[in-house]
Amino acid sequence: MEGADDMSAILDVRELHLRRGERTILAGATFTVARGGVAALMGPSGSGKTTILRAIAGLERFDRGTIDIEGVRLQGGIRPDSALLKRLRRQVGLVFQFHHLFDHLSALRNITLAPTHVLGVPMTAAESRARELLASLGVEHRASALPRELSGGEAQRVAIARALAVDPPMLMMDEPTASLDPSRRNELGELLARLAGQNRTILLSTHDDDFARRWATTILRMEGGVVV
Amino acid sequence: MSRSELLIVTILIVLLRTVSLPAQSQLTWAGDLEGGAPFVEADPNDPNKLTGFDVEIAELIARGLKRTPHFLFVPYASIDQAIERGTAEIGLSGMEDTPARRASMATTIPYYAFREVLAVRDADVNRFRGLADLRGRRVGTLGGTIAYEILLQGEGRYGLHAVSYDDDVHPYSDLLLGRVDGVLLDNVLAERRRKNMAGITVQPQAVATSHYVGVLAPPNAPLRDSIDEILRGAMADGRLETIFRKWGVWNDDQPALYANLIARKAVPAVSVSGSNELIGVSTMSRREATLRYLPSLVKAAGVTLILSCLSMAIAVALGVLIASGRVYGTGLIRLALTGYVELMRGTPVLLQLFVIYYGLAAVVKLPAFLAALAGLALNYAAYESEIYRGALEAIPLGQLEAARTLGLTERQVLRLVRGPQAFRIALAPMTNDFVALLKDSSLVSVLTVVELTKQTQIFATNLGSWVIPGSLCAAMYLLMSLPLGALARRLEERWKAPTT
Numbered sequence: 001m002e003g004a005d006d007m008s009a010i011l012d013v014r015e016l017h018l019r020r021g022e023r024t025i026l027a028g029a030t031f032t033v034a035r036g037g038v039a040a041l042m043g044p045s046g047s048g049k050t051t052i053l054r055a056i057a058g059l060e061r062f063d064r065g066t067i068d069i070e071g072v073r074l075q076g077g078i079r080p081d082s083a084l085l086k087r088l089r090r091q092v093g094l095v096f097q098f099h100h101l102f103d104h105l106s107a108l109r110n111i112t113l114a115p116t117h118v119l120g121v122p123m124t125a126a127e128s129r130a131r132e133l134l135a136s137l138g139v140e141h142r143a144s145a146l147p148r149e150l151s152g153g154e155a156q157r158v159a160i161a162r163a164l165a166v167d168p169p170m171l172m173m174d175e176p177t178a179s180l181d182p183s184r185r186n187e188l189g190e191l192l193a194r195l196a197g198q199n200r201t202i203l204l205s206t207h208d209d210d211f212a213r214r215w216a217t218t219i220l221r222m223e224g225g226v227v228v
Numbered sequence: 229m230s231r232s233e234l235l236i237v238t239i240l241i242v243l244l245r246t247v248s249l250p251a252q253s254q255l256t257w258a259g260d261l262e263g264g265a266p267f268v269e270a271d272p273n274d275p276n277k278l279t280g281f282d283v284e285i286a287e288l289i290a291r292g293l294k295r296t297p298h299f300l301f302v303p304y305a306s307i308d309q310a311i312e313r314g315t316a317e318i319g320l321s322g323m324e325d326t327p328a329r330r331a332s333m334a335t336t337i338p339y340y341a342f343r344e345v346l347a348v349r350d351a352d353v354n355r356f357r358g359l360a361d362l363r364g365r366r367v368g369t370l371g372g373t374i375a376y377e378i379l380l381q382g383e384g385r386y387g388l389h390a391v392s393y394d395d396d397v398h399p400y401s402d403l404l405l406g407r408v409d410g411v412l413l414d415n416v417l418a419e420r421r422r423k424n425m426a427g428i429t430v431q432p433q434a435v436a437t438s439h440y441v442g443v444l445a446p447p448n449a450p451l452r453d454s455i456d457e458i459l460r461g462a463m464a465d466g467r468l469e470t471i472f473r474k475w476g477v478w479n480d481d482q483p484a485l486y487a488n489l490i491a492r493k494a495v496p497a498v499s500v501s502g503s504n505e506l507i508g509v510s511t512m513s514r515r516e517a518t519l520r521y522l523p524s525l526v527k528a529a530g531v532t533l534i535l536s537c538l539s540m541a542i543a544v545a546l547g548v549l550i551a552s553g554r555v556y557g558t559g560l561i562r563l564a565l566t567g568y569v570e571l572m573r574g575t576p577v578l579l580q581l582f583v584i585y586y587g588l589a590a591v592v593k594l595p596a597f598l599a600a601l602a603g604l605a606l607n608y609a610a611y612e613s614e615i616y617r618g619a620l621e622a623i624p625l626g627q628l629e630a631a632r633t634l635g636l637t638e639r640q641v642l643r644l645v646r647g648p649q650a651f652r653i654a655l656a657p658m659t660n661d662f663v664a665l666l667k668d669s670s671l672v673s674v675l676t677v678v679e680l681t682k683q684t685q686i687f688a689t690n691l692g693s694w695v696i697p698g699s700l701c702a703a704m705y706l707l708m709s710l711p712l713g714a715l716a717r718r719l720e721e722r723w724k725a726p727t728t
Contacts, residue, residue, distance in 0.1 A: 057633050082637065089635040100626035104649050104723070113644060114634035166634060 010035040010170055010201045011056065016065035017076065018051065018225075025051050026062060027225035033170075033218065038192050038202040040212040043222030049205035050097070052222075053172045056203075057094040058085050070169060093163035097175040099155045101147035107134065107158045108143040111165045119166060126165075133161040137191065152179040160191075171195065173204040177211050189215035255290040255297050258316035259283075260304040262395060266416065266475040267322045268299075281475045282320040285339060288467060289318070289442070292458030293451075305372055305394075305685060308333060309694070311445050318455070319443035322416070324374050325497045329443060332692030334452040337489050338439030339459055339468060341481040342414040344375050346431045347422065349403060353429045356410055363387040368399035368408040371673075371682065372689035374438050374498055375412045391596075391676045392686065398586060400425055402676075405589055407596075414438075416477050436500040439485065464490055518696055521687045525697075528683035529704045535600060535679060536666045536708075542605035543665075544658070547612025552642065554613065555620050565613075572610035578671050580607055585675045600672035608665055615657045619650035652723050659716035663709045680704055 011033040018026040026048050033039045041049045054060035055074070056067055064076035070091045074080055080088070101110050111130035115121040121129070134140040137157040142150060150158060156176065163171055173192075177185050185208070192202050192215060206212055212219055221228050259268040259282055271277040278299055290297040302310040307319040311333065318336075323329070325338050346367075348356045356362055359382045367382070369375040371392035379390035391408055393399045399411040400421040411418070418430045442459075444452045462468045463486040472478040488495055553565045572580070584606075585599040594602065623646045631641040670681035678686075684701035688694045 059629050059632065085632075086635060086637075089633060094633045096626060096630060098626060100624070100630035102627060102630070102645055102649075104652065113631075114636065117640055117644060118635040162630075162634070 008035050009033065010070060011203065012066075012068040013052070013056070014066045014068075016052065016055065016062050016067070018048075018055075018060075018062040024225055026055075026065075028065070029222070029225060029227050030065075031220050031227040033201060033203055035201055036196055036199060037217035038196050038204070038215055039218040039220060040216035041203065041205045041220045041222060041227075042207060042209070042212055044207065047222040048225045049222055050174050053094060053174050053203070053205055056172065057092060058088050059094075089168075090166070091168055092170045092172060093166065093168040095156070095159045095163050095171070095173040095176065097178060099147075099159040101150075101155055101159055101162070103147050106144050106146055107139070107150065107161075110147070110158060111162045114162070114166045130161065130165060133164055134158070137161055153184050156180070156188075164195075169199075170201040170203060173202070175206060176204055177206055177208045185211055253295055255286070255293055255295040255318065256300055256316040257286045257290075257297060258300045258302040258307050258310050258319045259286075259321035260307065261301055263304060263321050264420075266420070266477055268320075281340075281471050281477070282322065284471045284474075285442075285468075286318075286320050288462055288471070289455050289458055292461070293454065305689070308443060308689075308692070311443050314445065317444065317448060317451065322414075322440050323443050325439040325441045326374055326377075326690075327497045328690055328692035329441070330497055332446075334444040334446050334449045336442035336444070336452055337456045337459055338441050338485060338495060339463075340440040340472065340477075341485040342416055342438060342440065343434035343481070344378060344412055344436040344438070345415050345418050345433075346435060347400065347403065347411040347413070347418050347428050348409065348431065350427050350429050352409065353431075357431055358433060359388060359410075359412070359435060360386050362410050365389065365409040366391050366407070367410040367412055368393055368402060368676070369412045370394075370396050370399070370417075372686055373413075374436065375414070376686070377690060378436055378500060379412055392673070392678055392682065393676055394674050397421070398676075400428060401586070401589075403428065405593060407593065419477075434501060436498055437481070438498040439495070460490055514691070514693075514696060517687075517691050518700070521683075521691075521697070522700070525680065525683055525687065525700055525704065528678055528680045529708065531677065532666065532669050532680040532705075533708055535597070535604070535672065535677070536662070536669050539601050539604035539608060539669070540662050540665055542601070543608035543612050546605065546609035547616055550609060550613035551616035551620060554617050556638070556642070569610045569613055572607050573614075577603065577607045577668060578674065581671060581675055596672075596675045596677050600669075600675050600677045603675075604665065604669060604672065608661065611661055612658065615654045615661070616650060619653040620646060622653055623649050652720075655716055655720060659712060662712055666709055666712075667705065 009032040013032070014030050016026045016029040029048065029052060041052065043049055051060055055062050056069065058074065058080060061079070062076045066076065067074040069088065072084065072088045072091055074088070101107075102113065105113065108127065108130050111133060112123065112126040115126040115129065116123055131140060131143060134143055137160060139154050139157045142154055142158070147155060147158070156179070160171075176188060180188060189211060192204070196202050196217070261268055261270060263269070266280055267282045268278060268280040271279045283299075286297045286299070300310075300316045302316065302319070304321060307321060307323065308329070310316055311319045325335065329335055346356070346358065356365075359367070363386055366389045367379055368391040369379055371394060376390060376392055379388065382388045383390055396413060396417045399408065399413065402408050403411050404425065404427055412435060415430070422428050422430055442455060444455075459468070468486070469478060469482070472482065485495065550565050550569065553561050557565065581600065581603040584603045585594065585596065588594070627645055627649065628641055631645040636644065669679055673679060673682035680701055684697045687697040691697060
C-alpha cells in the first residue's frame with residue numbers, strides 16, 4: 001500500500017519494528033488507514049495486532065519506524081514527550097479488549113472524568129453529553145452502575161462512550177467481538193457503521209473473519225509482524 | 229514396689245528437691261538496676277556483681293534468715309506487682325513508705341529516712357526557694373512517687389505544673405535545659421545528681437519527709453515480722469549505720485528514726501512540711517478515689533486521642549508522599565525513601581522518641597507534646613507508606629493505561645484513578661494501624677506526656693491496686709477504638725455502592 005501521498009489517509013504507519021529480547025514482535029509493519037470507514041486489522045494471535053494498536057495509542061514504544069496521525073508523529077526509539085502525547089490523545093481513542101473501566105467510578109463518572117479534567121468541560125455539560133452517549137449506545141439505564149455490575153456487552157458500550165466523550169477523530173478497538181455472542185456482534189457492527197458515518201474513523205483488531213467481511217470497509221492482514 | 233516404680237519415685241524426689249530446696253535457702257529480692265548507685269547497680273568493675281546499700285541490706289536480711297540473697301531485676305514501677313504475684317519475696321530498691329503501700333502490702337519497718345528536696349538551677353537559688361515560688365512553672369519528678377503526689381497537690385495549692393518522668397536522670401537534665409524550673413525528689417537522688425551535674429542547687433528546706441521500706445506480699449506478714457526484728461537488731465548494733473556511711477548517705481535523720489523504731493513507736497509514713505493533708509488516696513474509699521481520679525483519666529484519654537489523631541494525620545500525609553516517591557521517583561529518591569522506611573521500621577519507636585526528645589535537645593528543644601507527635605508521626609509514616617505503596621502497586625496497569633489514553637497526565641492518573649482505588653485497598657490496614665497507634669501512644673509517657681496509660685499507672689500506684697484503674701483504662705481505650713472500626717466499615721460499605 002502506498003499511503004504517504006494519500007491526502008485522505010488519517011493514519012500512516014511506516015516500517016514499524018519492535019524486538020523484545022529474542023522475539024521479533026513487529027518486523028516492518030506498514031499500512032495506511034483512510035479517513036472515515038471501518039478498518040479491520042486481522043491475523044492470528046501473536047501476529048502483533050494489539051501491539052500496533054497500543055503503539056498508535058502511545059502506550060507501546062517501538063524500535064524503528066514512524067506513526068503519523070493528523071499531524072502528530074511518533075518516531076521509533078524516541079520517547080514522546082508529554083506535550084506530544086497530549087496532542088496524540090486528542091486524535092485517537094482506544095477501547096481495550098477487557099475495557100478497563102475505572103472500578104471505583106459509576107458508568108457515568110467513567111465517561112465524564114476525561115472531559116472535565118482533560119478538556120475542562122463543566123460537570124453539568126459533561127454529564128448531559130455522557131447521558132446522550134449512553135442513550136445512543138442503548139445503555140442510559142446503567143448510568144449509575146459500577147463497572148462490576150455491568151455485563152460484558154454493557155461494559156463495552158460504556159468503554160466506547162468513555163473513549164468517544166473526548167471526541168477523537170479516530171477510535172481504535174482491540175478485539176471488540178471476543179466477548180460478544182453473534183447477535184451482539186451484529187449490533188456492534190451496526191454501531192461501528194453508524195460511528196463511521198459520523199465522520200469518524202474506526203480501526204479495530206479482530207480474528208473474526210465473518211465480522212470483518214460483513215462490517216469492515218478495509219481489511220488489513222497481519223502475519224509475523226508485517227501487514228501482508 | 230517394683231524396680232521401675234522405685235526408680236520413678238527416686239527421680240520424683242530428686243526433682244522435687246532440686247526445685248524446692250533453693251527456694252527455701254534463697255531469699256529472692258526484687259530491685260531496679262536502673263535506679264543505680266547508691267541503691268542497686270551493676271558493679272562498674274564487674275557488671276555481673278551488684279553493689280549498693282539495698283544490695284547490702286538484702287544480704288543483711290538474708291543472713292539473718294540464714295538464706296542466700298538472690299537478685300531479680302524488676303522495673304521500679306512494677307516492683308509492687310511483682311511482689312504481689314510472688315515473683316520475688318521482698319522488694320528493696322528505695323521503695324517509698326507511702327500510706328497506700330502500707331495499706332495494700334506488708335511493708336517492713338522503715339530503714340532509712342529521706343527528705344523531699346527541691347533542686348533548681350544555680351541562677352534561680354534566690355527566686356525559687358520552695359514550691360510556693362513556682363506558680364505557673366513546670367516542676368519535674370519521678371512518676372508514681374510521693375514527690376509526684378506532692379506536686380499534684382501543689383497544682384491546686386500553688387498553681388504549678390507537675391511533670392512526671394520515668395527515670396530520675398532526665399528531670400535534672402531537663403532542669404538544666406530549661407524544660408522544667410524545679411525538680412522535687414528525695415535527698416539521696418538529688419545529692420547524687422548535684423554531684424554529677426554542674427549548675428544545680430538543692431534548696432536546704434525539706435518539702436516533706438518519708439522513708440525507704442522493704443515490700444512484701446500481705447500473706448508474707450510472718451516473714452515480714454522476722455525481717456523487722458533483723459532490721460531492729462541492725463539499727464541497734466550499728467550495722468545499718470556502717471552500710472549507709474559506706475555509701476555516704478548517713479545523716480542526723482537516721483538516729484532519730486532508729487530510736488523511735490527500736491522503742492517500737494509508730495512512725496507516720498509521710499509528713500509534709502506545713503500541712504496536715506495526707507498524701508495518697510488510700511485513706512479514701514475506692515469510690516471516692518475513683519471519683520477523684522476520673523476527671524484526670526478523661527483528660528488523659530483526651531491527650532491520647534488528640535495525640536493519636538494528629539500523629540496519624542501527619543503519618544498519612546507523609547506516608548502518601550513517601551509511597552508516591554517510591555513508586556514514581558528516580559533511583560536516588562527511591563533509595564533515600566527506602567532507607568528511611570527501613571530505619572524507622574527497624575528500630576524501636578521508644579528509641580526514636582528518646583532521640584527526638586533528649587538526643588536532639590542540644591540542637592532543637594522540642595516541647596514534650598511536639599516531640600511525642602513528631603516521634604509517632606515519623607515512625608507511623610514509614611508503616612503507612614508501605615501500605616500505600618503496596619496498594620498503589622496493586623492497581624492493575626490496564627486502569628492506568630485507560631486513563632492515559634484519555635489524555636490524563638500522570639499526576640491526574642495518580643490523583644483521580646490510581647490514588648482513590650489504592651485508598652480503598654489501604655483502608656482496612658490503615659484502620660488497623662490507627663488502633664495500634666492509639667495504644668502505642670502510651671510510649672510517649674517516657675517524654676513526660678501524661679496520657680491514658682500513664683495516668684492509669686499513677687492512679688494505680690496511689691490506690692495500691694490495678695483493678696479499678698485498669699478496668700477504666702481498658703474501657704476508655706475501647707471507647708476510642710471501637711468507633712474507629714465502625715467508621716471504617718461504614719466507609720467501605722459506602723464505597724461499594726455506586727457514587728451517583
